[in-house]
Amino acid sequence: MERIITRFVAALRESGIRISPGETLDAVQALALAKMEGRKASRLLLRLTLIKNVNDIPTFNEVFNCFFNRFQCVEPDADLPALMDAAINDMDGEFTYLNEHRDDDHEEPGPLIKLDSEISPEDLAELKSLAEIDPDDSDGTEIVMQMKGYRGKAKKPPRPTRRYTQNPLTIELNKSNSYGHRVTFTPEEQAAMQDVVSKMMLRLRKDMRRMKTNQNRGKLHVMKTIQKNYRHDMVPFQVILRRKRREKPRLVVLCDVSFSVSHASRFMLLLLHTLHNQLLDVRSFIYNRDLAEITEMLANMPVNDLMETIDHGDIVDLDENSSFGQVFLKFKKDYLENLRGRPAFIILGDARNNYDEANDWVLDEIREKARYMLWLTPEDRETWSRGDCLMDIYGSYCDKVEVVKTVDDLSLVVEDLLRDIYADQAHPIDRKLLREAKAAEAKSYDSSDYYRRGTNNDSEPVFDPEGRKHW
Amino acid sequence: MITQQAVSDFLNAGGYIADEAIATAVFLAIRMEKPILIEGPPGVGKTGLAKALSAALDFPLVRLQCYEGIDEGKALYDWEYGKQLLYTQLLRTQLDNYISVSADLREAVDRLSAEESLFFSKNFLVQRPILRSFLSEKRSLLLIDEIDRSDDEFEALLLECLSDFQISIPELGVIEAKRKPLVILTSNGTRMISDALRRRCLYLYIGYPELEREVAIVRVRFPELCEDLARQMVEFLRKARELNLRKPPSISETLDWAHVLTILKATELTPEVVASTVGVISKHQTDLQKVTELAEQELAS
Numbered sequence: 001m002e003r004i005i006t007r008f009v010a011a012l013r014e015s016g017i018r019i020s021p022g023e024t025l026d027a028v029q030a031l032a033l034a035k036m037e038g039r040k041a042s043r044l045l046l047r048l049t050l051i052k053n054v055n056d057i058p059t060f061n062e063v064f065n066c067f068f069n070r071f072q073c074v075e076p077d078a079d080l081p082a083l084m085d086a087a088i089n090d091m092d093g094e095f096t097y098l099n100e101h102r103d104d105d106h107e108e109p110g111p112l113i114k115l116d117s118e119i120s121p122e123d124l125a126e127l128k129s130l131a132e133i134d135p136d137d138s139d140g141t142e143i144v145m146q147m148k149g150y151r152g153k154a155k156k157p158p159r160p161t162r163r164y165t166q167n168p169l170t171i172e173l174n175k176s177n178s179y180g181h182r183v184t185f186t187p188e189e190q191a192a193m194q195d196v197v198s199k200m201m202l203r204l205r206k207d208m209r210r211m212k213t214n215q216n217r218g219k220l221h222v223m224k225t226i227q228k229n230y231r232h233d234m235v236p237f238q239v240i241l242r243r244k245r246r247e248k249p250r251l252v253v254l255c256d257v258s259f260s261v262s263h264a265s266r267f268m269l270l271l272l273h274t275l276h277n278q279l280l281d282v283r284s285f286i287y288n289r290d291l292a293e294i295t296e297m298l299a300n301m302p303v304n305d306l307m308e309t310i311d312h313g314d315i316v317d318l319d320e321n322s323s324f325g326q327v328f329l330k331f332k333k334d335y336l337e338n339l340r341g342r343p344a345f346i347i348l349g350d351a352r353n354n355y356d357e358a359n360d361w362v363l364d365e366i367r368e369k370a371r372y373m374l375w376l377t378p379e380d381r382e383t384w385s386r387g388d389c390l391m392d393i394y395g396s397y398c399d400k401v402e403v404v405k406t407v408d409d410l411s412l413v414v415e416d417l418l419r420d421i422y423a424d425q426a427h428p429i430d431r432k433l434l435r436e437a438k439a440a441e442a443k444s445y446d447s448s449d450y451y452r453r454g455t456n457n458d459s460e461p462v463f464d465p466e467g468r469k470h471w
Numbered sequence: 472m473i474t475q476q477a478v479s480d481f482l483n484a485g486g487y488i489a490d491e492a493i494a495t496a497v498f499l500a501i502r503m504e505k506p507i508l509i510e511g512p513p514g515v516g517k518t519g520l521a522k523a524l525s526a527a528l529d530f531p532l533v534r535l536q537c538y539e540g541i542d543e544g545k546a547l548y549d550w551e552y553g554k555q556l557l558y559t560q561l562l563r564t565q566l567d568n569y570i571s572v573s574a575d576l577r578e579a580v581d582r583l584s585a586e587e588s589l590f591f592s593k594n595f596l597v598q599r600p601i602l603r604s605f606l607s608e609k610r611s612l613l614l615i616d617e618i619d620r621s622d623d624e625f626e627a628l629l630l631e632c633l634s635d636f637q638i639s640i641p642e643l644g645v646i647e648a649k650r651k652p653l654v655i656l657t658s659n660g661t662r663m664i665s666d667a668l669r670r671r672c673l674y675l676y677i678g679y680p681e682l683e684r685e686v687a688i689v690r691v692r693f694p695e696l697c698e699d700l701a702r703q704m705v706e707f708l709r710k711a712r713e714l715n716l717r718k719p720p721s722i723s724e725t726l727d728w729a730h731v732l733t734i735l736k737a738t739e740l741t742p743e744v745v746a747s748t749v750g751v752i753s754k755h756q757t758d759l760q761k762v763t764e765l766a767e768q769e770l771a772s
Contacts, residue, residue: 020670026503033502034475034495041475044495052669054510054660054676231552 002028011067017056023049196411250341251282256349257310258288258322264378265348267407270303271414286310287327289320324351324390325359332362342371344417350379351391358390363397373398374417378405473501487523488688496675497524506633506654508672514721515677517657521614530612530653535600537621543628547638549597555590591642601632605648612653619658626668634671679712685725693729703740704728708752710769714761720752727751742766
């Protein structure tokens, strides 16, 4: 029996569930303690001992059904419907989930799909024929090629530092083309985003907490100090200080939703939406040739609905060519005056202006109002001055320009930004220390001539992957 | 010798209708002496299971409610500073005599430090819930409620207690549990519990119960409510749970509602009855509206 269990555990591990040897031992012990009473009971036992997360339970059920179906036919007392189930499972491996809810999983958590339990073989055949519509028939691959050419990638060999074959965003782009025009997020994508955000929160939280305790260096909180030190016979061993009130950092985000960068900006919006309540006070705008604020909608609408609305062009017209100059003018006219506080400013876009007026002087005015300016672009450094791309001009107004291609990149950039913002609000002593540390780090890399490099003379801009993290 | 069936039976006798998964988990926890980690939406009877178990098994219930910032001083043990100070004050004359015998300062300090253990003994130890349940003469039931509210550090602190049933106190050494308590941890899943803690526990997910079980629960708690009404009520609530409410009604709401209906002596569920008692089942303003609309649709005939 131990062998069966270890093989079952191996099968579970293959499906991505983490199970330690200790848990395997528990399972064996549990099976020995409770007498084996049929399939349902042993499944319960295995689930209790091996699975430690709700999200893993559906996977467990699937693996359990697949794994133990092989042994079902040898049991003499197996009933006929069960055997038929097994046969169907053997024929169509991908339909195991159809049978799953027929037996005893009524108590299973998670979204239950209500299915007609009477499924005839004809229905199955029909379902199968549905799956045969191959995504390759559509013209998805062609578009992908174009995208890559557009990114200026076709001519150059892949650089080892950027693994863009495993690059999620590119993969997403491929996917979205093969399904026709898919704009909403799948539950998996949302879960992945939740995952990225929760990891980020975890990293941030520790630093935040340390800064918070340091920020407590306010006045003495007399009442609390007395209360706390009552046990020490009023000798103030522990001093409680008043906490200073602090506002949430403000952020203004401009996202390009034109076709060329739409997917990146969608993820940006989703990321900010997820962060909005926890850490930040975000004002979000989207633009193409026109500019519109979507802060309220982000807060009140389900994300997928909002994405659809954006994609139908109801908020800004998507058929126009994007023009950064126009957008900046509009921003100055309508919004610049009523920006509160000194927000950090993030612009996401490829800076391809379609040969319109640059209007880069607006950025100078925004700069005066903003605490910090960050530009995120999906394009590589070497294409920044090619064609209609004005990245070099716009970039010279920003504190920082980052190349962002994947969700992970995005989360790292936002995390850095949050750190900077929080560090800015830290106690003067902390701020000084942080600044010194940063200066020491930056000393090895002189970034002052960064935007002039490669543009004065005809030489290609020098790119060293090592230096990238210092920008 | 205890069996799964016995567990299920004595829980039923105590008014807690357990399904097979719950009974098996409890059985294994008792036999394997491992903690159970229970997750599930609020109000499905996670804490209720612990209370029912403690009553049925006659284990004294020791409850530790977690909150943000809970630490070992609140959960494991603490030194009673006040008492220590009081004793040193009271014993001052004795101490003077005791030390005055010594020839020089060094000897006095030596003599005093030889008696140090006197002030860091069990006399001055405040037993907090975990230590209390470990030192209990009778096997106890330790309920660590809403572990997801505590910090990561506290979770790490629990690891030693839960895997080895011992507590290390620097001044006293390692204290082992006299009788290993039955430990139940509950979580509402507002935060991911670390894998290290999960690994040390049996994992039980309690979701919303099936129709029959929920009807049985209502019938056990409120026998005066007639069977038809109970069934109608539960069926209605099951539909309400699919409405995508902000706070879907769980078993505790079912029971509250049943209680209200018995007080009102209702015999049948009508839209009017639902409208007048809707505050019991939904706790958000937007939900109220959805539930009343559902009642109009479903119960109009």
